[in-house]
Amino acid sequence: MDDWRLRGDDDNLKNAVLYEIRFPQFWERAYREKNGFYQLVQNDAENYVKRTGKCAELLEGEKIQHFWHEHCFFCWEKATTDAEAVFYCTEDMNVWICAKCFNDFKDKFHWVVKSVDEWHPENARRCP
Numbered sequence: 001m002d003d004w005r006l007r008g009d010d011d012n013l014k015n016a017v018l019y020e021i022r023f024p025q026f027w028e029r030a031y032r033e034k035n036g037f038y039q040l041v042q043n044d045a046e047n048y049v050k051r052t053g054k055c056a057e058l059l060e061g062e063k064i065q066h067f068w069h070e071h072c073f074f075c076w077e078k079a080t081t082d083a084e085a086v087f088y089c090t091e092d093m094n095v096w097i098c099a100k101c102f103n104d105f106k107d108k109f110h111w112v113v114k115s116v117d118e119w120h121p122e123n124a125r126r127c128p
């Protein structure tokens with residue numbers, strides 16, 4: 001298959017377990033429960049403010065979500081907490097895949113999809 005989205009650096013995604021994430025509901029729940037995803041966003045936000053001295057006012061309340069975004073690993077489509085969309089991510093949340101790329105490539109990569117209810121926040125990447 002010849003596709004511009006495939007760059008040959010995707011071997012580790014073969015047979016990967018992916019979690020189906022629906023925004024904005026995923027964020028709304030994270031914010032309500034202050035779960036692992038919320039903490040990941042909060043860590044990133046605090047590190048950013050510490051490093052740059054900017055945007056400290058966004059640390060308050062729900063605005064903190066604006067520190068977070070990811071891109072689809074394949075096509076670079078942007079994922080944000082407040083735009084309605086379905087994305088798929090690896091357990092450590094390092095790789096995000098948009099719904100279109102997921103559908104186009106799921107047969108090639110033999111992905112195993114799990115519900116977000118099976119995602120364990122402690123497996124999210126830790127900030128240094």
Ligand SMILES: [Zn+2]
Pocket residue numbers: 072073074075076077097098099100101102
């Ligand atoms: Zn994509």
